[in-house]
Amino acid sequence: MEFRRIGILNIGEMGYHWARLLAARGAEPLTCVAGRSEATRQRCDEAPVRQVESLERLVEEADLVVSIVVPSAALEVARSVARAAAAVKRQGLPFLEANAISPMTADAARAELEGGGGVYVDGCIIGSARRLETAAVYVSGPEAERLAPLRELGLPIRVLGEGATQASAFKVVYAGFTKGLAGLLTELLTGAHKMGLLEQILERYEESFPGLPGKASGSITSLRLHAARRGEEMAELADTFRHAGLEPVVTPAIERLLKAVAAAESGHGPKHRDELGSLPETVEGFVEHGLLAAHDEGGDEGKDR
Ligand SMILES: NC(=O)c1ccc[n+]([C@@H]2O[C@H](COP(=O)([O-])OP(=O)(O)OC[C@H]3O[C@@H](n4cnc5c(N)ncnc54)[C@H](OP(=O)(O)O)[C@@H]3O)[C@@H](O)[C@H]2O)c1
Numbered sequence: 001m002e003f004r005r006i007g008i009l010n011i012g013e014m015g016y017h018w019a020r021l022l023a024a025r026g027a028e029p030l031t032c033v034a035g036r037s038e039a040t041r042q043r044c045d046e047a048p049v050r051q052v053e054s055l056e057r058l059v060e061e062a063d064l065v066v067s068i069v070v071p072s073a074a075l076e077v078a079r080s081v082a083r084a085a086a087a088v089k090r091q092g093l094p095f096l097e098a099n100a101i102s103p104m105t106a107d108a109a110r111a112e113l114e115g116g117g118g119v120y121v122d123g124c125i126i127g128s129a130r131r132l133e134t135a136a137v138y139v140s141g142p143e144a145e146r147l148a149p150l151r152e153l154g155l156p157i158r159v160l161g162e163g164a165t166q167a168s169a170f171k172v173v174y175a176g177f178t179k180g181l182a183g184l185l186t187e188l189l190t191g192a193h194k195m196g197l198l199e200q201i202l203e204r205y206e207e208s209f210p211g212l213p214g215k216a217s218g219s220i221t222s223l224r225l226h227a228a229r230r231g232e233e234m235a236e237l238a239d240t241f242r243h244a245g246l247e248p249v250v251t252p253a254i255e256r257l258l259k260a261v262a263a264a265e266s267g268h269g270p271k272h273r274d275e276l277g278s279l280p281e282t283v284e285g286f287v288e289h290g291l292l293a294a295h296d297e298g299g300d301e302g303k304d305r
Contacts, residue, residue: 003153006030006062006066013129015066018066025152055080059088063094068125071236075108075109079112082112082116086116100168102169123139124174126174133156140159144160172236183258189283198280225269225276261291
């Protein structure tokens with residue numbers, strides 16, 4: 001087995017399911033929780049993953065390191081892995097950057113990693129963490145084929161092309177569709193609930209677009225857990241378009257909507273998927289927590305004018 005020990009940074013929702021799949025196929029997932037939250041530490045304790053005490057130890061032992069974090073942490077993770085590899089003189093360590101980040105962030109991660117002597121492979125994951133067997137892991141760049149043996153471990157690797165950061169560009173554009181749809185529906189359903197029309201409009205959507213409310217439901221209810229991370233993904237997409245000479249209109253609006261959900265749910269949010277409610281319950285919760293509530297910026301003073 002070419003990739004026996006696989007370092008996973010970190011054990012979030014997706015990392016947890018990678019660890020389970022890899023362990024079930026006979027590989028040994030490793031991680032390092034130094035500096036991580038209680039939620040991640042707890043997930044690590046429940047996952048079939050060996051925890052090592054430092055990143056240096058992890059890069060010494062691993063045959064491959066996979067970065068599966070929030071977009072805002074992707075560069076930091078690549079940099080830390082590069083530093084740890086340089087510190088222990090580990091050359092040629094393959095590194096899969098699997099996050100939803102712009103090609104520019106990916107390129108910065110590549111530069112860090114290669115600067116530390118590692119082998120960068122740009123990648124992304126499309127599909128649900130809980131149904132990893134049906135998901136796809138896209139990879140691109142000159143070293144992409146090196147990850148083909150991961151297929152033996154149940155990871156559906158698809159080589160996208162030669163471009164060093166092509167997989168990242170592909171992912172953020174894809175993410176724009178799923179997060180965009182969830183964001184649009186969140187706004188519409190919040191409004192419908194306010195007007196006492198939630199049930200009726202969901203029925204009408206189902207009639208006009210059979211299966212759509214059911215398909216979109218999971219990506220709306222799970223906003224209670226992941227709205228902040230998805231907002232970051234939309235920021236990466238907007239940057240990608242700007243870099244390509246475009247001025248996006250819808251993407252920044254979706255980013256704002258997702259950040260507003262994260263703010264509204266802060267302190268109310270569940271810790272785990274099992275705690276998520278139905279779509280109507282979720283929308284009701286959004287309204288209760290003040291999502292999209294118009295603010296009376298002027299206060300009493302404003303009313304007098
Ligand atoms: N969940 C899915 O179904 C799904 C589907 C497709 C793709 N993905 C991709 O998977 C990636 C992760 O998503 P997720 O759902 O697993 O997110 P998540 O549950 O929020 O987990 C993110 C993990 O990253 C860790 N992290 C944050 N900052 C870090 C840092 N500076 N250094 C090291 N680790 C850090 C977090 O630790 P703390 O708890 O300490 O913050 C947490 O363990 C994203 O790129 C996303 O696009 C996820």
